[in-house]
Amino acid sequence: MNVKFPLVVGSFLLTAACWGVYGPLLHIGQESFSTGEGNRLRAFLCVGLAYFIIAVVLPLMLMSTGGQKGKWSAKGLIWSLIAGGAGAVGALGIILAFNFGGKPVYVMPLVFGLAPVINSFWTIYWQNTWKDINAFFAAGLILVAVGAATVLFFAPTKAAPKPTAVAAASTESSKSDTGAASDSKASPSVEGEAKAEEAKAKRRKLKRRKLMRRKLRTRRLMTRRLMT
Secondary structure, three states: OOOOHHHHHHHHHHHHHHHHHHHHHHHHHHHHOOOOHHHOOHHHHHHHHHHHHHHHHHHHHHHHOOOOOOOOOHHHHHHHHHHHHHHHHHHHHHHHHHHOOOOHHHHHHHHHHHHHHHHHHHHHHHHOOHHHOOHHHHHHHHHHHHHHHHHHHOOOOOOOOOOOHHHHHHHHHHHHHHHHHHHHHHHHHHHHHHHHHHHHHHHHHHHHHHHHHHHHHHHHHHHHHHHO
16 A cells, blocks of 8 residues: 555644644533532533534545445444543543543643553564564653653643732721721820829929928928027
């Protein structure tokens, strides 16, 4: 069979582009539905509907027009259904990851980073080609696994939200309230000090008056003694 390399490259580039936008588009569609337990799988139903249109209706139309010739077999039917089930379960896993708070920016790189590793090991096991593995192939698988782990550990996260104007106003009002409360607490102490000073001044005046009276009495006594 002659390999048409340009068509091969165009085909897998088409797959890479479609699967690259699959996660973000699915996340947008999932968030567009209203929240709730009954609405989590609506996006999954839409994915299944798209699969049905593209993978069922379109092939039946092409087969009915005589585009391809062939026969059905039980083995091919079973393995193809298993493959379709694996793809559907994979789509469900992505939806569940989004439901649990995952973001497309790191969920999809992890999926497409680990999937080739699993694919390679499964194919090697199924075809029993362990002897054909070379060092460069093993190094590539290790780099893919390390890249997936790096994406998981260093996934971008949103920064802490800055305080809004309302929050700032509330903090300012709370500060003013605490300042007023402290002033109100401090004012009684100031009044008490003023009253204490007034009491001391009154006592001093009383002492002075008593001293003046004593001096007058002593003078009167001295004058009386002199007169006698």
